[in-house]
Amino acid sequence: QAKADGKGVARRFDPAQFAEAEARRREENDLRRALDAGEFEVHYQPIVHLNGERTVGVEALVRWNHPERGLLPPAAFLDLAESLGLLPRLGGWVLEQACRQAAIWQAQEPGFELNVNLSASQLGNPDLIDEVRDILDRTGLPPSLLVLELTESVALVDLIESARVLGALKSLGVRIALDDFGTGFSSLSHLGALPVDVVKIDKSFVQAMQESNGASVAEAVLQIARTFNLAPVAEGVEDAEQASRLRELNCAQAQGYHFAKPMPAGDLTALLHRQSALSN
Numbered sequence: 001q002a003k004a005d006g007k008g009v010a011r012r013f014d015p016a017q018f019a020e021a022e023a024r025r026r027e028e029n030d031l032r033r034a035l036d037a038g039e040f041e042v043h044y045q046p047i048v049h050l051n052g053e054r055t056v057g058v059e060a061l062v063r064w065n066h067p068e069r070g071l072l073p074p075a076a077f078l079d080l081a082e083s084l085g086l087l088p089r090l091g092g093w094v095l096e097q098a099c100r101q102a103a104i105w106q107a108q109e110p111g112f113e114l115n116v117n118l119s120a121s122q123l124g125n126p127d128l129i130d131e132v133r134d135i136l137d138r139t140g141l142p143p144s145l146l147v148l149e150l151t152e153s154v155a156l157v158d159l160i161e162s163a164r165v166l167g168a169l170k171s172l173g174v175r176i177a178l179d180d181f182g183t184g185f186s187s188l189s190h191l192g193a194l195p196v197d198v199v200k201i202d203k204s205f206v207q208a209m210q211e212s213n214g215a216s217v218a219e220a221v222l223q224i225a226r227t228f229n230l231a232p233v234a235e236g237v238e239d240a241e242q243a244s245r246l247r248e249l250n251c252a253q254a255q256g257y258h259f260a261k262p263m264p265a266g267d268l269t270a271l272l273h274r275q276s277a278l279s280n
């Protein structure tokens with residue numbers, strides 16, 4: 001047992017702890033290198049209109065195509081990237097990549113929307129507004145087709161500052177969505193203070209709908225959205241029953257494995273081709 005206390009007592013070498021620190025250092029270096037090495041990819045999950053289930057937009061979701069570990073989801077690297085201060089750069093890359101792709105899709109499918117997630121450090125970055133404006137200019141994506149998502153917990157850290165930054169973003173013509181809506185209920189009284197357009201109803205509410213009282217909870221969350229004039233998008237719809245219940249509750253849009261999983265850009269292009277072939 002190593003002794004942390006006591007003067008002059010050296011910590012005994014702990015191989016397990018050393019290996020852990022070593023692994024973390026390797027992962028940090030790996031992550032710093034990955035962006036330059038072009039190892040990140042953006043996948044896109046369809047957002048459908050519940051009436052007819054037509055794909056009306058996508059959410060951009062980052063993946064790390066690791067040379068040894070394969071395709072990694074955000075849960076495997078995003079927190080570390082944020083703590084290393086890499087998110088403004090990684091997030092900027094995702095935004096530009098996704099806007100460039102969405103500009104192509106909207107030429108083929110007018111009005112096609114793009115949702116992109118923002119992290120806490122991106123929201124706190126004073127260059128964010130200029131960066132979003134520059135990316136929209138460079139890629140030619142109409143601002144009205146971009147929806148920037150941030151979680152309640154991020155938005156509510158500093159309500160006044162968030163309201164200012166979101167207001168500046170909205171003056172560019174983009175819209176704002178509150179992600180994982182309903183999971184931070186303490187914030188309800190502050191909701192009216194934020195210039196938000198869309199709420200992404202958290203998947204926990206969608207998945208609880210089939211339990212007793214679950215439907216009324218989902219209904220209550222949708223009612224709150226309506227009260228604040230926010231367009232609801234249900235997240236994590238995994239089966240037809242959830243979809244039809246949401247339809248009954250007049251939720252217009254949804255996203256989830258029941259409709260489609262996140263996919264590479266090429267697959268989404270193919271999906272849009274099939275969709276427009278069907279409607280012509």
Ligand code: C2E
Nearest residue numbers: 061062073074094117118119236237238255256257258262
């Ligand atoms: P999110 O923004 O709430 O995104 C929705 C997550 O739910 C995605 O996980 C998506 O793959 C997953 N999902 C979609 N449909 C279903 C379903 O039917 N059932 C279940 N169980 N899950 C479903 P993913 O891609 O692993 O992303 C996790 C989180 O990582 C995102 O949650 C978002 O907060 C964050 N994230 C992803 N990409 C980015 C990014 O580019 N920047 C930032 N800042 N955060 C990102």
Ligand code: MG
Nearest residue numbers: 059117149179
């Ligand atoms: Mg999101």
Ligand code: MG
Nearest residue numbers: 179180200235
């Ligand atoms: Mg979400």
Ligand code: MG
Nearest residue numbers: 151179180202
């Ligand atoms: Mg989430």
